[in-house]
Amino acid sequence: MSSGNVQEKAIAVGLALPTVPRNVVEEHLDELEKLIETSGGVVVEKVFAKRTAPDAATWIGKGKAEHVKAVVERHHAALVVFDDDLSPAQARNLERVIPAKVIDRSALILDIFAGRARSREARTQVELAQLEYILPRLTRQWSHLSRQAGGIGTRGVGETQLEIDRRIVRNRISHLKDDLRRIEQSRQTQRKSRAATFTVAIVGYTNAGKSTLFNRLTSGGAVAEDKLFATLDARSQRAAFEAPRPTVIIDTVGFIRKLPHHLVASFRSTMEEAVAADLVLHVIDVSHPQYEDQRAIGEEVLGDLGVARDRIIEVYNKTDRADAVHIRRRVALTLSALTGRGVDRLIVAIRDRELRGGEVMQLEFPHHESRLLAKLHDVSEVHEQQITDHAVRITAWVPQSAIHLFENFSITNSLKSVKVS
Ligand SMILES: Nc1nc2c(ncn2[C@@H]2O[C@H](COP(=O)(O)OP(=O)(O)OP(=O)(O)O)[C@@H](O)[C@H]2O)c(=O)[nH]1
Ligand SMILES: [Mg+2]
Known part of the structure; x- marks a missing residue:
């Protein structure tokens, strides 16, 4: 079709x-x-x-x-x-x-x-999945052909043709797999180059409101529509809110029940990037009659992909809708990506996560401590730097493992982080 x-x-x-x-x-x-x-x-x-x-x-x-x-x-x-x-x-x-x-x-x-794939990677992934789907079904064409050709006596011809078709498809499949490997490699290089960045992936059932939330958290630009699979390309953008560390938000392809397994395999690399994120927001549309099922499907996919539970925050979306009033889960984060209500609480939660494993410190280094200063720039996220005649004043997020190096230069500890619970 x-x-x-x-x-x-x-x-x-x-x-x-x-x-x-x-x-x-x-x-x-x-x-x-x-x-x-x-x-x-x-x-x-x-x-x-x-x-x-x-x-x-x-x-x-x-x-x-x-x-x-x-x-x-x-x-x-x-x-x-x-x-x-x-x-x-x-x-x-x-x-x-x-x-x-x-x-x-x-x-x-x-x-x-x-019909939706736009980026080279998505197109390659989809074509690969299609060919893998078609390969075992190639006999179908052959049986049509042989019937048209009149059956007995022509079978040999049909079989030969079938073998040729299969070989063409198999060659194309291995070619596409090579392509994907190359794309994946260049993506890994990109990933490394932003190792200092805190990444937040938005995942969830199709139509849950992932792209709408993505637009709320960034300067926008993602297509959000009342359609299944409006988004097919993982898309990443800098967060628009103030955060203790440079923060990138990633929008992803939605889940659906009975997702063709060829597609799961082909999209694995895209999803793997998302699940390698520091934090995963699992968006659930609570206005949907089957949201419990959809949530379970999401959990299963995330489990299969090996995402640790403590990296996931469940976000219950579309609470503005009348059919969502039944939601009174005290533990969950509820919000409306459409109206923006509750998004501030999500941002607080994201910031808390960013601070975990480290502290925001205010430091003052005498100028002769230039080596230590270089070290600080290496391992931490510097938010502000002020150079005076006597010293360099810095506000930075410092990972737990490096705090002892700079403690002696701390001028305040009022900005202590939320500790890991
Ligand atoms: N009422 C209401 N509608 C919402 C909310 N969030 C998203 N929507 C609507 O739900 C539909 C789907 O939103 P998207 O952001 O495209 O959902 P998605 O999860 O990105 O969907 P796919 O990319 O297709 O998987 C759109 O019509 C949105 O306007 C919300 O909080 N409340
Ligand atoms: Mg989307």
Whole structure:
């Protein structure tokens, strides 16, 4: 399905299993509908199948597939999207019955990403994920070809073609992987060059309000929209608020349930940069009926990526919305990125984190202590420096490990940091 295809008529199909109750399937289909809209389609009907177990050949069962066929014909729909991943064989079997393009949630998400990716890195990551998705499905084209060509006798030709296609795809995949490695290396160099910087990554479910918050904390410029996956490129910018250390905020790609695993792998490097941040803000949209689920998905992804819990601050967003009044969690940080209410408390929390592991000191060095002064510039964050006839006066954030070096030159200790709790 192409994103340029305006208002392609689509049918959304979900399967309710004993382990997945109907209302959950309905909520998942609502999300699938949003994804289809994001991709330029319109859902004309939703079909629910109910089974004790998925059908191996058609996922929803032969009878239900016939039903989908009738629905497709009634609406003249061009596309059928399954909420769950279909095996290549299942998709093939379904397309034999249903006179429309049959895709699954993963293919749809890949399509959206392909339409949105802008930076070279994001484009490379998406193309890699698409090819890895396509590779095991290449047989599909071949079976179409061989049927058209008349079957027996032409099979050898088809197989050869298939082998060629596969080789082309595999070559392209390894080429893209090389590209990504190179991009990742130059990114690591950049990362090192800003080692003194405190980095804050904003992560969370898609549409949670990450970019809106990013714009609040920086001078703005990120696109924030009521769309899934409005952001595809990790973006970083200096914080606009006063902070004890130079601070960079990073906006990231959102999470979603059942994220295609090829995409997870391809976007890993982008996410890894975010999770290497000093602090991770996990944004949760409390106005969403499934915010608990979304929070759990976020936690799982962060856990998989190896982010330590003590580096995460949960930020409960969209508290201005009427459907968010139920939130009365005393431990959590609640705010509205849209109205700005509560953002000041988040900034205080970020500053506290920056100060942990060090202290803001006011120091005075006689001019002959130039070596120590150089050392200070090396290991700390200098906020202010004043040169008088007799001395150099400095306000700086000094890491715990270096405080003893400068203690003798301290002129006040009134600006003590918040200690690690
Ligand atoms: N009412 C309300 N709406 C908000 C708030 N924060 C964000 N929004 C809206 O929620 C929608 C999504 O916001 P984004 O900032 O684009 O969300 P995101 O997490 O960056 O989304 P993706 O990049 O698509 O993953 C937009 O329409 C925002 O205006 C908030 O605090 N209150
Ligand atoms: Mg965004």
